[in-house]
Amino acid sequence: xxxxxxxxxxxxxxxxxxxxxxxxxxxxxxxxxxxxxxxxxxxxxxxxxxxxxxxxxxxxxxxxxxxxxxxxxxxxxxxxxxxxxxxxxxxxxxxxxxxxxxxxxxxxxxxxxxxxxxxxxxxxxxxxxxxx
Amino acid sequence: xxxxxxxxxxxxxxxxxxxxxxxxxxxxxxxxxxxxxxxxxxxxxxxxxxxxxxxxxxxxxxxxxxxxxxxxxxxxxxxxxxxxxxxxxxxxxxxxxxxxxxxxxxxxxxxxxxxxxxxxxxxxxxxxxxxxxxxxxxxxxxxxxxxxxxxxxxxxxxxxxxxxxxxxxxxxxxxxxxxxxxxxxxxxxxxxxxxxxxxxxxxxxxxxxxxxxxxxxxxxxxxxxxxxxxxxxxxxxxxxxxxxxxxxxxxxxxxxxxxxxxxxxxxxxxxxxxxxxxxxxxxxxxxxxxxxxxxxxxxxxxxxxxxxxxx
Numbered sequence: 001x002x003x004x005x006x007x008x009x010x011x012x013x014x015x016x017x018x019x020x021x022x023x024x025x026x027x028x029x030x031x032x033x034x035x036x037x038x039x040x041x042x043x044x045x046x047x048x049x050x051x052x053x054x055x056x057x058x059x060x061x062x063x064x065x066x067x068x069x070x071x072x073x074x075x076x077x078x079x080x081x082x083x084x085x086x087x088x089x090x091x092x093x094x095x096x097x098x099x100x101x102x103x104x105x106x107x108x109x110x111x112x113x114x115x116x117x118x119x120x121x122x123x124x125x126x127x128x129x130x131x132x
Numbered sequence: 133x134x135x136x137x138x139x140x141x142x143x144x145x146x147x148x149x150x151x152x153x154x155x156x157x158x159x160x161x162x163x164x165x166x167x168x169x170x171x172x173x174x175x176x177x178x179x180x181x182x183x184x185x186x187x188x189x190x191x192x193x194x195x196x197x198x199x200x201x202x203x204x205x206x207x208x209x210x211x212x213x214x215x216x217x218x219x220x221x222x223x224x225x226x227x228x229x230x231x232x233x234x235x236x237x238x239x240x241x242x243x244x245x246x247x248x249x250x251x252x253x254x255x256x257x258x259x260x261x262x263x264x265x266x267x268x269x270x271x272x273x274x275x276x277x278x279x280x281x282x283x284x285x286x287x288x289x290x291x292x293x294x295x296x297x298x299x300x301x302x303x304x305x306x307x308x309x310x311x312x313x314x315x316x317x318x319x320x321x322x323x324x325x326x327x328x329x330x331x332x333x334x335x336x337x338x339x340x341x342x343x344x345x346x347x348x349x350x351x352x353x354x355x356x357x358x359x360x361x362x363x364x365x366x367x368x369x370x371x372x373x374x375x376x377x378x379x380x381x382x383x384x385x386x387x388x389x390x391x392x393x394x395x396x397x398x399x400x401x402x403x404x405x406x407x408x409x410x411x412x413x414x415x416x417x418x419x420x421x422x423x424x425x426x427x428x429x430x431x432x433x434x435x436x437x438x439x440x441x442x443x
Contacts, residue, residue, distance in 0.1 A: 083318035088400035 015060025165196035219290035233307030240311035332396035339388035377440035
């Protein structure tokens, strides 16, 4: 079962393009690192593009989840109600809302972690260029 | 007649390296614990349990029992201090972790208003198994409280305040979650009826007794004193015969209690909680088992950590 009504939203284009660019750069980074031949451009791109791509991806994801909410509520998608033999219930609609709220503490942590990593990884290059 | 050489201890902040305290005329046979008490006098808000002292900022902290003259330092020792944050003793930790589930479950059993639909406020479920479940759950946590106050002998260790908040959220949250379903107006009693409930109840009681017996046995092992260290062994009590097969039968019995409680209530959240508990206790049991095997050369090889013959 898919939520076809949501697939044509603009927000989907937003996060898919953000993630696509991110992943292409990220996996090139890993590949070249394994080959011990990492072009500085890839390293720079990985630790710079995220400034824009990360917020783009998060916005796209949140808008998409928000767009899906009415459909989930109406159809009871992935939800289990009481009464049942195993005395368990799950409301996918509430779950999605909790997921959206969890972006508030989690996104800043990840974003600032990337900024710190950038200082550590790209910081060296500035020292080398000064030496030359 | 020889004069004892006194030591001098200089305490620096582990992060900023700033000079915090200088202790002179320190007895060479003082322990780290003594040094922490002396440091506490200069900094009253950093009580000893909160202090981590080490010989190098990157090193692990020294133990309270370590003796100053046995450390690789000259007569002037430099130590680095780290603040561990507010600490709570183990007894308080256990009390907080037990009282929560006990009380939150009762909130759901008595259907305090605003939990369920208004129509059911302050009623109780008509099913006998729900009453039994409340009794079992309550007795389980009362037993834990009694053990915490009268049976368990905790080491002087403490736990940081942040961990206690996280642990309590977990225990209190989980008991609220499973209490919600068991006491729900739409609760469905077990498929095999009274037979299922009674068998499960019997096993639950046996496991609770077993768990209690093991705690008493472990208590007596500790009592023997620190001079002769022995590992726990089966006694005349049949419940302790599980020691023939596992290093941590207390965890085995605990998993057994919760498994029988899940079968008795036929409630999936309880089964999931049991699974989480089992995973955590298996990790603890494996650690204990490894510690025992390393410390005692004659440790029985038949013993597994938590499940006989398997894990």
